[in-house]
Amino acid sequence: xxxxxxxxxxxxxxxxxxxxxxxxxxxxxxxxxxxxxxxxxxxxxxxxxxxxxxxxxxxxxxxxxxxxxxxxxxxxxxxxxxxxxxxxxxxxxxxxxxxxxxxxxxxxxxxxxx
Amino acid sequence: xxxxxxxxxxxxxxxxxxxxxxxxxxxxxxxxxxxxxxxxxxxxxxxxxxxxxxxxxxxxxxxxxxxxxxxxxxxxxxxxxxxxxxxxxxxxxxxxxxxxxxxxxxxxxxxxxx
Numbered sequence: 001x002x003x004x005x006x007x008x009x010x011x012x013x014x015x016x017x018x019x020x021x022x023x024x025x026x027x028x029x030x031x032x033x034x035x036x037x038x039x040x041x042x043x044x045x046x047x048x049x050x051x052x053x054x055x056x057x058x059x060x061x062x063x064x065x066x067x068x069x070x071x072x073x074x075x076x077x078x079x080x081x082x083x084x085x086x087x088x089x090x091x092x093x094x095x096x097x098x099x100x101x102x103x104x105x106x107x108x109x110x111x112x113x114x
Numbered sequence: 115x116x117x118x119x120x121x122x123x124x125x126x127x128x129x130x131x132x133x134x135x136x137x138x139x140x141x142x143x144x145x146x147x148x149x150x151x152x153x154x155x156x157x158x159x160x161x162x163x164x165x166x167x168x169x170x171x172x173x174x175x176x177x178x179x180x181x182x183x184x185x186x187x188x189x190x191x192x193x194x195x196x197x198x199x200x201x202x203x204x205x206x207x208x209x210x211x212x213x214x215x216x217x218x219x220x221x222x223x224x225x226x227x228x
Contacts, residue, residue, distance in 0.1 A: 054188045058179045061193065065172045074168045074195040079175065081188040 004030050004105035009071040010098070018043070018095035027101040034104050036096065043096045044089040045104050049111055054081045056114070063110045071106075073099050118144050118219035123185040124212070132157070132209035141215040148218050150210065157210045158203040159218050163225050168195045170228070177224045185220075187213050 004027060019027070024036060034047045051057040061079045064086060068074045078085040086107055088100040118141060133141070138150060148161045165171040175193045178200060182188045192199040200221055202214040 054179065055183060058176065061175065061191075062172065065168065065193070069168060076192060076194045077175075078190060078192045079179070080190045 004102050005109050007098075007102045007105075009073045009102055012090055012092055012097050012099055014092045016093055016097065018093055019097055019101070023098070024096065024101075027098075031101065031104045031108060033108070039089075042089060042094045044087050045096060045100050046085060046087040047104065047107075048083055048085045051082050051084070054079075057082060057084050060084050060111065060114065064107055067103070067106055067110070071099075071103065073103055075103065118216050119223050121212075121216045121219075123187045123216055126204055126206055126211050126213055128206045130207055130211065132207055133211055133215070137212070138210065138215075141212075145215065145218050145222060147222070153203075156203060156208045158201050159210060159214045160199060160201040161218065161221075162197055162199045165196050165198070168193075171196060171198050174198050174225065174228065178221055181217070181220055181224070185213075185217065187217055189217065 028034065028036070034045050037044050037046050049060060051060065057079050061077045061084055064075065064077060073088075073090075076087045078087075088103050089095065090097040090100055142148060142150070148159050151158050151160055163174060165174065171193050175191045175198055178189065178191060187202075187204075189200055189202045202217050203209065204211040204214055
């Protein structure tokens with residue numbers, strides 16, 4: 001099976017099924033630092049990354065922004081001094097899709113590459 | 115009286131007094147799009163800016179990041195597709211200081227310059 005971080009986002013249309021609980025459980029084993037949260041009824045995938053200062057945090061935000069544009073899939077990025085809280089979900093289905101787990105894995109790769 | 119946007123941040127030490135209600139009321143007349151909110155007992159100054167896409171939102175985040183570094187005063191920036199929620203407060207006093215209003219005014223100037 002291909003690892004999440006090696007996959008690309010696929011086209012996701014309105015009405016596509018959300019990720020199943022079993023799929024989510026399986027994917028989370030590949031990205032153990034991420035948590036599934038419920039935000040006003042929408043499942044989201046979130047992780048906080050730590051940095052030594054504001055500039056490094058903002059640099060990471062920009063790196064994630066670059067892959068978000070490449071994959072045309074956009075997260076929320078809460079940038080503060082020394083930390084970035086990154087949250088992925090799929091607006092079109094108001095929940096979690098495989099794409100979100102792919103992007104979370106790619107984000108982890110970016111962080112490790114710093 | 116000098117306008118907020120023309121001022122610089124001053125050194126703020128732990129124990130410095132928070133902005134008075136009267137000062138806050140006065141400053142908000144200069145930055146009418148901002149709101150004072152209470153976040154777990156800490157007063158914060160927040161505003162959402164709108165953009166046409168993700169790239170423009172991220173560009174604004176970077177512009178604010180640049181003045182934050184210049185003034186050594188750092189906000190939280192929630193960047194999403196088409197919007198940035200910018201929040202200023204002063205960590206050292208766990209509340210609002212004149213510096214936050216100065217930075218809010220400077221942020222508005224940046225937005226208008228886009």
